[in-house]
Amino acid sequence: MSATLFRTSTAARSALRAGASSRAAAIASTSFVRGKATLPDLPYDYGALEPSISGKIMELHHKNHHQTYVNGFNAATEQNQAAEAKQDIAAQVALQPLINFHGGGHINHTLFWENLAPSKNGGGGEPTGQLKNVIESSYGDFSSFKTKFNGALAGIQGSGWAWLVKDNETGQVQIRTYANQDPVVGKYTPLLGVDAWEHAYYLQYQNRKAEYFSAIWDVINWKAVEGRLK
Amino acid sequence: MAAQAKYTLPDLPYKHDALEPHISAQIMTLHHTKHHQTYINNLNAALTSLTTAVSKNDIVSQLHLQEAIKFNAGGHVNHSIFWENLIPFSSPNAQPSAAPKLCVALIARFGSVEKFQEKFNAVLLGLKGSGWGWLVQDIESGNLEITTSKDQDIVPVGKKPLLGIDMWEHAYYLQYLNDKGSYAKGIWKVVNWKKVEERFESTLEGVFGTLAGLRNNL
Ligand SMILES: [Fe+2]
Ligand SMILES: [Fe+2]
Numbered sequence: 049m050s051a052t053l054f055r056t057s058t059a060a061r062s063a064l065r066a067g068a069s070s071r072a073a074a075i076a077s078t079s080f081v082r083g084k085a086t087l088p089d090l091p092y093d094y095g096a097l098e099p100s101i102s103g104k105i106m107e108l109h110h111k112n113h114h115q116t117y118v119n120g121f122n123a124a125t126e127q128n129q130a131a132e133a134k135q136d137i138a139a140q141v142a143l144q145p146l147i148n149f150h151g152g153g154h155i156n157h158t159l160f161w162e163n164l165a166p167s168k169n170g171g172g173g174e175p176t177g178q179l180k181n182v183i184e185s186s187y188g189d190f191s192s193f194k195t196k197f198n199g200a201l202a203g204i205q206g207s208g209w210a211w212l213v214k215d216n217e218t219g220q221v222q223i224r225t226y227a228n229q230d231p232v233v234g235k236y237t238p239l240l241g242v243d244a245w246e247h248a249y250y251l252q253y254q255n256r257k258a259e260y261f262s263a264i265w266d267v268i269n270w271k272a273v274e275g276r277l278k
Numbered sequence: 279m280a281a282q283a284k285y286t287l288p289d290l291p292y293k294h295d296a297l298e299p300h301i302s303a304q305i306m307t308l309h310h311t312k313h314h315q316t317y318i319n320n321l322n323a324a325l326t327s328l329t330t331a332v333s334k335n336d337i338v339s340q341l342h343l344q345e346a347i348k349f350n351a352g353g354h355v356n357h358s359i360f361w362e363n364l365i366p367f368s369s370p371n372a373q374p375s376a377a378p379k380l381c382v383a384l385i386a387r388f389g390s391v392e393k394f395q396e397k398f399n400a401v402l403l404g405l406k407g408s409g410w411g412w413l414v415q416d417i418e419s420g421n422l423e424i425t426t427s428k429d430q431d432i433v434p435v436g437k438k439p440l441l442g443i444d445m446w447e448h449a450y451y452l453q454y455l456n457d458k459g460s461y462a463k464g465i466w467k468v469v470n471w472k473k474v475e476e477r478f479e480s481t482l483e484g485v486f487g488t489l490a491g492l493r494n495n496l
């Protein structure tokens with residue numbers, strides 16, 4: 049598998065930048081409209097996150113689930129362009145939930161793959177540098193932060209994500225949960241995302257989701273998370 | 279609010295493997311003994327906390343508990359309805375012919391039973407995230423409608439649930455993986471049409487049975 053997360057198409061490079069800042073995310077969404085969104089390659093093999101996440105889960109999650117969001121986003125975008133051409137505002141408004149869902153699914157999964165890494169390749173451990181400072185300033189210490197983050201994941205009622213985000217006004221970080229595929233946009237910059245949909249863990253952990261939430265810390269790519277802080 | 283009743287896991291009206299091959303025994307076992315049980319445990323815990331908050335006149339805690347009560351009670355209500363509207367494929371009640379009056383109404387409303395099923399499945403596949411698909415009857419007009427509820431929301435006031443299908447990933451993932459279309463097709467093989475007909479002819483209270491008291495507290 050390719051060592052880079054993204055193919056070199058415009059849309060894919062924009063998706064990568066979407067992780068860097070919310071301003072870039074806005075740019076990414078306009079270039080998505082012009083080109084087709086594509087499924088990014090993973091920067092590691094499907095089995096590379098074992099035992100935290102099984103190879104079977106990673107393969108289905110990437111090749112099937114993420115691809116479905118990419119396809120759904122491209123289809124909704126095409127319909128939206130047709131509606132724009134006809135100046136059909138009602139149709140454009142009606143398409144927004146689909147664009148939010150599939151576009152959000154594409155952005156969220158792209159960021160997720162990138163903020164994971166095999167344990168033998170930098171995954172796990174603790175944040176360092178500026179990231180460590182901002183986490184400690186909001187949560188006291190890393191272990192309290194992890195406990196809070198796991199509590200947020202466990203509290204999601206239905207499908208959704210937990211994120212460590214940066215508040216763009218204050219520069220402070222906080223844990224927030226988002227329903228379904230709602231993306232982290234607007235006032236916040238996404239730093240670290242964990243997928244709490246059942247498809248993210250069910251084949252391996254079934255209903256024991258707390259075990260998944262606990263195991264995922266062994267494969268967090270803190271360098272990638274820190275990179276998004278800048 | 280003293281001596282809050284504890285809710286308990288209802289037995290299934292069939293064995294865990296009875297819906298094979300359309301829903302695997304592993305799914306049914308986990309879904310019933312783990313997922314449904316967890317909603318009940320969390321509901322009972324939230325109700326106990328609520329009793330304490332009421333006795334202390336702690337209105338803020340009472341409000342904070344509403345979300346957990348709504349979600350977990352909804353999970354209990356929805357799953358109880360779901361188990362009852364399923365039945366082994368070999369049963370004569372797994373055929374639409376076991377619901378003659380409902381079929382007349384479905385044909386009048388949707389054109390045919392098959393068209394109703396197609397429409398229902400399209401609605402199931404359109405869910406964005408966890409939730410349920412429902413055939414409901416509007417209590418005022420008597421009209422049949424296909425609707426969805428998100429997460430563990432129950433069907434809204436004014437609607438009587440006739441048939442509920444769980445579209446959470448835990449309901450199908452171990453067997454169907456991401457192919458939720460095949461689950462949506464397969465589930466029709468094990469729908470208890472006789473039970474759906476009973477609900478069609480029943481009052482709202484009759485549909486919810488012993489759950490009616492719980493529902494009225496939501
Ligand atoms: Fe996912
Ligand atoms: Fe459920």
Ligand SMILES: [Fe+2]
Binds near residue numbers: 309357446449
């Ligand atoms: Fe369920």
